[in-house]
Amino acid sequence: MGTQEILAILLNSLMLGMLYILIAMGLTLVYSILEIVNFAHGEFYMLGGFTSYVFFSQLHVNYFLTMLLAFVLIGGFAVIIEKLIFKRYREQILPAFMVSLGLVWILSESMRLIFGNWDKSVPVAFPGIIKIGGLSFSVERLIVTIMGAILIALLYIFIRFTKTGRAMRAITQDKDAALLQGVNIDFICSIAFGVGCGLAAIAGVLLGSVFYVSSTMGAPVIMKSFIIIILGGLGSIPGCLLGGLILGFIDNFASVFLTVPKVTIITFAMIFVLLIFRPRGLLGHE
Amino acid sequence: MNNIVLRKPFPHLFFIAVALVFPFVYPSEYAKHVFALIFIKIILCMSLRQMLLTGLLNLSIVSFMAIGAYFTAVLGTTLGMSFWIVMPLSGLTCSLIGLFFAFPVLRLKGAYFFIGTICFAVCVQTFFSNFYVETFAGVPGFTPIDVPHIKLPGFELDFMSHLSYYYLTFIIMLLSIVIFYRLENSRFGQYWKAISFADRLIETVGVDLLKSKILNFTISCFFAGIAGSLFAPLIGIITPHDFDLLFMFILVMFIVVGGTDSFWGPITGVIAISILAELLRDFGQYETIGYGFILVLALIFMPKGICGLIERFISSKKEVIKTPN
Numbered sequence: 099m100g101t102q103e104i105l106a107i108l109l110n111s112l113m114l115g116m117l118y119i120l121i122a123m124g125l126t127l128v129y130s131i132l133e134i135v136n137f138a139h140g141e142f143y144m145l146g147g148f149t150s151y152v153f154f155s156q157l158h159v160n161y162f163l164t165m166l167l168a169f170v171l172i173g174g175f176a177v178i179i180e181k182l183i184f185k186r187y188r189e190q191i192l193p194a195f196m197v198s199l200g201l202v203w204i205l206s207e208s209m210r211l212i213f214g215n216w217d218k219s220v221p222v223a224f225p226g227i228i229k230i231g232g233l234s235f236s237v238e239r240l241i242v243t244i245m246g247a248i249l250i251a252l253l254y255i256f257i258r259f260t261k262t263g264r265a266m267r268a269i270t271q272d273k274d275a276a277l278l279q280g281v282n283i284d285f286i287c288s289i290a291f292g293v294g295c296g297l298a299a300i301a302g303v304l305l306g307s308v309f310y311v312s313s314t315m316g317a318p319v320i321m322k323s324f325i326i327i328i329l330g331g332l333g334s335i336p337g338c339l340l341g342g343l344i345l346g347f348i349d350n351f352a353s354v355f356l357t358v359p360k361v362t363i364i365t366f367a368m369i370f371v372l373l374i375f376r377p378r379g380l381l382g383h384e
Numbered sequence: 385m386n387n388i389v390l391r392k393p394f395p396h397l398f399f400i401a402v403a404l405v406f407p408f409v410y411p412s413e414y415a416k417h418v419f420a421l422i423f424i425k426i427i428l429c430m431s432l433r434q435m436l437l438t439g440l441l442n443l444s445i446v447s448f449m450a451i452g453a454y455f456t457a458v459l460g461t462t463l464g465m466s467f468w469i470v471m472p473l474s475g476l477t478c479s480l481i482g483l484f485f486a487f488p489v490l491r492l493k494g495a496y497f498f499i500g501t502i503c504f505a506v507c508v509q510t511f512f513s514n515f516y517v518e519t520f521a522g523v524p525g526f527t528p529i530d531v532p533h534i535k536l537p538g539f540e541l542d543f544m545s546h547l548s549y550y551y552l553t554f555i556i557m558l559l560s561i562v563i564f565y566r567l568e569n570s571r572f573g574q575y576w577k578a579i580s581f582a583d584r585l586i587e588t589v590g591v592d593l594l595k596s597k598i599l600n601f602t603i604s605c606f607f608a609g610i611a612g613s614l615f616a617p618l619i620g621i622i623t624p625h626d627f628d629l630l631f632m633f634i635l636v637m638f639i640v641v642g643g644t645d646s647f648w649g650p651i652t653g654v655i656a657i658s659i660l661a662e663l664l665r666d667f668g669q670y671e672t673i674g675y676g677f678i679l680v681l682a683l684i685f686m687p688k689g690i691c692g693l694i695e696r697f698i699s700s701k702k703e704v705i706k707t708p709n
């Protein structure tokens with residue numbers, strides 16, 4: 099295997115890692131603030147993919163505008179779902195999980211009924227390859243990777259430096275104390291849910307043009323994001339980054355040498371071994 | 385004496401009698417097939433609910449059902465063993481596998497447990513689709529599967545017909561319901577219910593938390609294996625796709641609609657939804673989305689399920705009788 103192949107795999111795993119992190123961070127944000135596990139998170143990624151199919155591929159809207167549209171539309175839709183359904187299940191993991199199981203099938207089946215069974219392809223946004231020192235990279239994958247990194251950084255800045263972000267961190271530390279300090283918990287919960295799902299939708303737009311768009315594209319992604327947050331520890335953002343990068347690299351490097359089913363089994367086996375020794379994940383806490 | 389039949393004999397005996405007479409009153413082959421499937425789903429839902437007593441939603445029940453089904457198919461058909469030996473063996477194998485799986489997974493709590501069991505379910509499905517394809521027949525599915533038969537001197541019975549299979553599944557379902565009932569009202573049942581409220585507290589009064597959870601887990605795995613073992617000859621072909629997350633989600637919907645708090649909830653849920661689904665057969669392509677809506681609406685509007693509604697109705701009537709003014 100030459101340098102070219104190794105670098106291509108590296109870029110690929112970095113790209114997938116970044117997008118998995120983007121999705122998993124939304125999931126972990128929802129978990130730490132609403133204290134629910136949203137199994138329907140991958141379906142928001144799927145909805146993002148369909149947004150890019152409708153707006154970018156059919157209506158020829160600008161690529162970056164499509165991303166913004168996906169964030170606003172799907173994020174807004176997520177806020178409505180939070181207000182209607184998840185609001186009553188805050189801190190109740192079991193019923194919230196069951197509701198999200200129902201949502202998975204409602205969302206994916208409605209998209210299947212509207213758009214049909216077949217995979218939709220979204221045209222490549224940035225065709226061509228770029229050559230750096232004799233090595234060639236696909237422009238699109240580079241841009242997707244960079245966009246992923248930028249969004250992760252933006253989310254980090256949002257949580258770290260804005261007033262809303264501070265309120266979010268306050269809620270994760272102590273809900274009652276945050277309430278006493280005048281934090282509007284309902285508002286923060288909606289924002290967290292909307293932002294988390296909106297980020298998943300953007301990931302859907304980014305990956306929709308790299309792969310394809312279908313109503314079942316959410317299922318594998320939600321499993322991967324769960325693996326990431328288990329690896330890193332639920333509710334831990336650094337853990338999420340670490341888990342995403344580990345999974346991205348394992349996925350890509352193992353796929354080169356082994357078949358996909360073997361990779362799946364190895365990944366899950368790894369999770370079990372980890373859970374035996376560290377039930378809270380690599381960087382998780384109580 | 386905490387006996388299921390002796391304490392309140394009439395409603396149970398009435399339903400058993402209805403179920404026994406049903407095939408003769410309504411002699412449709414398809415209906416018998418559907419009811420045999422319903423009985424299998426009841427066993428699965430009961431074992432799902434037994435695990436839920438401890439507050440844990442075990443999403444790997446379908447994988448244990450898959451293990452039971454493939455075990456029956458391979459041992460019964462490929463190796464030609466008798467169904468009556470293979471069925472208990474597949475239950476025992478499932479509880480053995482469950483025991484190994486239980487040690488890591490039962491140390492997890494809440495969300496981690498759900499995800500851990502989903503991971504196991506995906507692993508099992510991947511295993512049966514891609515590994516040892518010459519034994520398990522991979523994605524196209526294992527077929528044909530030998531039906532159980534009894535061969536005694538002077539007496540021979542083949543469970544080929546839907547009628548005989550209806551009674552076979554019915555009897556095994558009744559046995560499992562009795563066992564589940566006795567277990568829930570035993571000392572262990574009390575432990576399990578207590579675990580869902582305060583697992584740290586129960587350790588301080590001298591209950592081995594992990595041991596009682598493992599007991600619960602292996603028992604529910606055993607019955608999932610039995611259900612899978614009954615499922616395989618009834619359908620005649622088993623594919624990894626039969627045991628996917630959609631089926632798991634449908635089982636969860638059954639127990640939610642029936643009511644997770646009540647012992648009879650899973651039975652009510654399975655029968656109500658399955659009959660509804662048969663009546664709405666013409667809208668087959670909306671089946672999954674309909675199940676999704678049923679689950680979400682049931683959780684929002686009747687979190688205690690149908691059994692919760694019935695109990696509330698009965699208790700409100702009793703209050704009216706007690707206070708006539």
